[in-house]
Amino acid sequence: MERKICILGGGNIGTAMAKGFVRSGYLKPSDVIITRRHPEYLKELEKEGYVTTRDNNYAISHSEIVIIAVRPEQLERLIDEIKDSIDENRHIIVSVVTGAAIKYISGLIGKKVPVIRAMPNTAVSICESMTCLSYGNVSGKKKEKIYSLFSSVGKVLEISEEYIVPATSLCACGIAFFLRCIRAASQGGIEIGFHSDEAILMAAQTARGAASILLESYGHPESEIDKVTTPRGCTIAGLNEMEHNGLSSAMIKGIVVSYNKAMELAKNNGK
Numbered sequence: 001m002e003r004k005i006c007i008l009g010g011g012n013i014g015t016a017m018a019k020g021f022v023r024s025g026y027l028k029p030s031d032v033i034i035t036r037r038h039p040e041y042l043k044e045l046e047k048e049g050y051v052t053t054r055d056n057n058y059a060i061s062h063s064e065i066v067i068i069a070v071r072p073e074q075l076e077r078l079i080d081e082i083k084d085s086i087d088e089n090r091h092i093i094v095s096v097v098t099g100a101a102i103k104y105i106s107g108l109i110g111k112k113v114p115v116i117r118a119m120p121n122t123a124v125s126i127c128e129s130m131t132c133l134s135y136g137n138v139s140g141k142k143k144e145k146i147y148s149l150f151s152s153v154g155k156v157l158e159i160s161e162e163y164i165v166p167a168t169s170l171c172a173c174g175i176a177f178f179l180r181c182i183r184a185a186s187q188g189g190i191e192i193g194f195h196s197d198e199a200i201l202m203a204a205q206t207a208r209g210a211a212s213i214l215l216e217s218y219g220h221p222e223s224e225i226d227k228v229t230t231p232r233g234c235t236i237a238g239l240n241e242m243e244h245n246g247l248s249s250a251m252i253k254g255i256v257v258s259y260n261k262a263m264e265l266a267k268n269n270g271k
């Protein structure tokens with residue numbers, strides 16, 4: 001089986017995926033070709049054995065799975081550059097580009113090549129991504145290949161394409177939302193006596209513990225909160241103060257605004 005994949009667009013998410021696929025043991029660095037127009041910024045990956053180049057057509061000709069990870073406004077020019085190298089019997093195209101529909105990408109390529117949409121997040125670099133996949137019309141072995149590739153770097157959920165934009169807000173943007181929560185907790189920690197590095201460690205590990213409880217038990221957050229909130233205790237006092245100041249409301253509103261913005265961007269791009 002051909003193991004090589006190429007990632008066209010070695011920016012934040014492109015390099016995060018490259019690192020994750022190797023860290024998971026799914027691929028060797030030499031099996032990952034990563035491109036950008038300024039490949040000098042990929043020197044660190046090159047030193048680790050990844051293949052780096054600015055030549056997208058070279059990358060495609062040596063790969064079976066082609067992951068597109070450029071920004072929405074860069075997509076048309078990229079596809080125009082590569083479409084002649086795409087072989088509908090050999091390649092599987094995976095796009096992580098926000099707002100670019102499968103139909104739109106297939107139309108730009110102009111061939112009946114399988115196109116799958118993926119929405120990972122930057123935790124893919126440490127194999128802790130929440131990746132949503134929308135397979136369109138792709139099935140069988142090709143679908144399984146992409147499922148197992150992304151399963152190697154975290155959890156995978158299959159969703160229909162109309163939910164990819166909501167998944168972008170909850171999972172891809174979500175990394176930033178939860179990081180900001182951890183930063184806020186650490187700032188509280190500094191105010192009550194800890195050094196910044198201690199406070200961040202304590203907040204981040206506590207956040208990981210909370211997330212792991214849910215992921216391992218498939219439980220509901222409220223039933224786990226009930227186990228921590230002693231009547232008249234300090235947890236419920238802190239929690240209620242946060243809620244009086246709009247904690248849940250801020251998160252819900254932020255996710256909805258983020259979703260609306262993502263929808264607007266998708267529409268503006270005509271996709």
Ligand SMILES: NC(=O)c1ccc[n+]([C@@H]2O[C@H](COP(=O)([O-])OP(=O)(O)OC[C@H]3O[C@@H](n4cnc5c(N)ncnc54)[C@H](OP(=O)(O)O)[C@@H]3O)[C@@H](O)[C@H]2O)c1
Binds near residue numbers: 008097
């Ligand atoms: N960041 C995330 O957490 C995340 C998560 C899920 C999905 N996404 C989506 O993934 C896409 C990329 O996001 P990003 O945050 O990684 O953006 P980014 O850091 O700006 O990365 C885009 C990369 O594409 C390269 N590029 C542009 N045109 C190219 C071309 N013709 N050939 C090869 N490389 C090219 C750019 O490098 P050069 O300028 O050197 O060419 C740049 O490194 C976006 O559509 C975004 O919505 C991002």
